[in-house]
Amino acid sequence: MIKASDMKRKLAKWAGKESYSGLMASFLKWVVLGALIGILTGSASALFLKGLDAVTAYRMDQPWLLYLLPLGGALVSFLYMKYGKNSGRGNNLILEQVRGGQETIPLRMAPLVLFGTLVTHLLGGSAGREGTAVQMGGSLAEGVGRLIRIDAEDRKLLLMCGISGGFGSVFGTPLAGTIFGLEVIAIGMISHRSLVPCFTASFVGNLTATYVWKVGHLHYGMGQVPGLSGLVLLKVCFAAILFGLTARLFSELCHAFKKAFTRLLPNPVLKTAAGGVAVIVLVFVAGTRDYLGLGIPLIQDSFEEGGVSPFAFLWKLLFTSVTLGAGFQGGEVTPLFAIGAALGSSLATLLHMYGPFLAALGFIAVFCGAANTPLACFIMGIELFGSEGAVYLMIVCIISYIFSGHTGIYSSQQIGIPKGSMLLMPGESYTLEEWKQRKRSKQD
Template sequence: MGLAMLVGAGTGLGSIAFRWCIQTFTRLFSGHDDYAAAPGSSNPHVSWLGPFFVLVVPVVGGLLYGPLVNRFAKEARGHGVPEVMLAVAQRGGRISPKVAVVKTVASALTIGSGGSVGREGPIVQIGSALGSTLGRLTRLTEDRVKLLVACGAAGGIAATFNAPLAGVIFAMELILAAFSIEAFGATVLASVVASIIGRAAFGDVAFLTLPAFHVQHLIQYALFAVLGVLAGGVGVAFTRVLYAIEDACDWVWRGPEWLRPAVGGLALGIVLLALPEMYGVGYPVLEGATEGKYAIGFLLVLLAGKMIATSLTIGIGGSGGVFAPSLFIGATLGAAFGAGAHTLLPGSAGAAGAYALVGMGAVFAGASRAPITAVVILFELTGEYSIILPLMLAIVLATVISRMLSRDTVYTLKLRRRGIDLEGPAAGAAIGGEAVASVMEPLPTPVADSLELAEVTPLLSRSEHGALPVRDPEGAYLGVVTARAVTEALTEQPDGAPSTTGDLVEMPHRVTADQQLVHALQPLLSASGTGLPVLDAGGDEPVGWLSHQGALRSLHPPQDTPTAAPPR
């Protein structure tokens, strides 16, 4: 827990340094604290160029961060979160310490020189690199290193958005892809420490100033549901546009990779000249959308422009996140939808700002398929409990639509395009690709659910697995009884303690014989005993037993014993 707090502190300080770098480079390149707040104005450093300076600054920025990333840390390119997910899923939580430094400078240069990306992806990767480095320096086990990586991610989101609970949920839902008491406790500590440091530097205010939220009429819930469906489709569209433009950049570019951001920066500059609101992260424009400052037509232009500008920034080799762009796209979609609904139903549709807030969470959920994170972060940003019901409705629908339209998320598609399946075996892994049937052991003799605890105790004490399958009088499989459960029961007061095996039956995670071993390893690790039953393809009848030893024996299958020659 002390290490988790240390990672949180380091990430909080890292977020301060990162924000300072972004502000410094933004002032240097644009002459403004945030050029998106004054789009189309000139740079006072080169006022004679007028608004045309935006054609130059992405090229200059690319000349600086392109060689830096190419030479020292290629994994710092792009939006960062997929690399952290891969490190946890298949690399034992190992992230190079160089990533923290390179990602800080490269992302700050990208955003400061006009790159239309977010700052949350970089700070997640920076914090995760700190956690990974600290875990390996202290020689922690692989599980502990992964947990510290998640602590860094939680601290990054907490410090960036001043949303400590969202940081915890983000780390568990997207990085660890699992929930446990230990992980929750560690990420909470890291998130709280990072938030305290962030609030000391930036103040105890949300990163966005959002309007009050009110549901004024029941018909709005139907409108929020429609918005959720649209947002799911838009989230998937953003993902596809992102990688389609990246593919186009790969197809066009034939020169050295270090030069790609500079040459591509010219194309980005043309987009910024046409739509200067796309410069940098764009929070002032997002706030304007939630406040109803823009007409429907311009909101749709901003939506399309953000998709193109973010995709182009990533495609040419820029470094930055897609979390904030998805919020931007959601806000413009929601504001346009709300304005249209208000035109059609002026007496009951309500303010467009409410739809903008819900659209932010719904598009993020549609793109990332992280609905819990989406709900929590929007609740923390607004502090309005009344947002919960419409937000949950829209986000769940967006997630369902996204799953129907696409197998992958904006994060996992980047990895799948490189031939990496987070749910499959790691490339070149010694085990994981085999079928469970090829490594399972014979099923231990089942016990009856009517067996007294005193009778099952000696059977469990002689079992190699610390668990036995249980059947009812008709022979149907009920689950397993574990030595741990029986031991705990025998320590309770006799009057209230369970008396038969059937009272202690547990249903373990479902593992079938035709599954790949990689999909069964997580259930195996979380099993109460030292293994778990393997079910047939129908999932009803146990046909074998899976243990850690059995998985390892797949590397060294037993050799046939040579038959002795007959005597002469």
């Protein structure tokens, strides 16, 4: 006769085996799916990066192309209006669907954003590349999900794979890409369940872009890292506050220009054309074309002692916010790198610190404040600049994240856990856009 205690032990042992086999099945499932998304996103990023290099080089050789910027922007806006469906909502659409939205992310988003971003850079718009990579990744992941008929919960994970795979492969930072896909969805909250799929997608995506398609990534050196002291920490904290406030300024200005352009010119085609004219005017006012495109030369100059003018970061901020506010396609991250690096370089003279060191801190911190992703940015800093300055990288990421407030470049980003206490009542949940509207209604 079997004792009850023996039966319980056997049942517990059997349940443990079942649980373990279930975990293994889930692990293998998401390694396979994550790798598939990584291959797709890595290949898409490689195509995009090679195309971006080609159109940028051609624009540099043909300065007259700048005067076609209004026409090119109008063409892209017309294509989105005619064929894009809800693709025009870009990254915000993907974030909403990860949180359980019921809309479909159309597969056409990938070719549309690829073409639109290449046109922006060919003709001189000031924009980045992460938005394009993330949108291509999300669109491709959605397409795979429909093909294999996944359920709603698995769809969320697959979309996060698309975000991580696109980000990691376009910047050559697989660890940062992993955490970015987890962290960008909701401020203050991370789903550890998504670690395996997001890491696999980002890691395989980077391998695919770098080693299969031979895409190269630029790297910069922060140079000599100062020793820890009270004075150095005080200077770094002061700079970090300015990085966070600059991130906030960038986010607010982008959203303000979007609203202003839409209010003045509700027609998307006319709106983008007007934005192209505004960028051309800015070129003549600034007296230089240094603030067009990604801003790579500005970043490179920022890592040289005395390489940028004191207000170069403000010019790049203005060029980019006008370009994106008018509806041109492209991301925000690389311009944010340029803005942060240029600001750090400028602050080095004021604070009597080594220029490349502060440029590296600004490079990471301004992006951190605008995207509200402190862990991803900290890890990216280590991947790009090494671990010697890890303490300083963490300090500037934390402070910039706090001082950027509840603003950001992704208006559909959810406030999972607010940055300050007593801001939300229990059970309340807002996106950054809803939070802004709530504050505005209280003031009215």
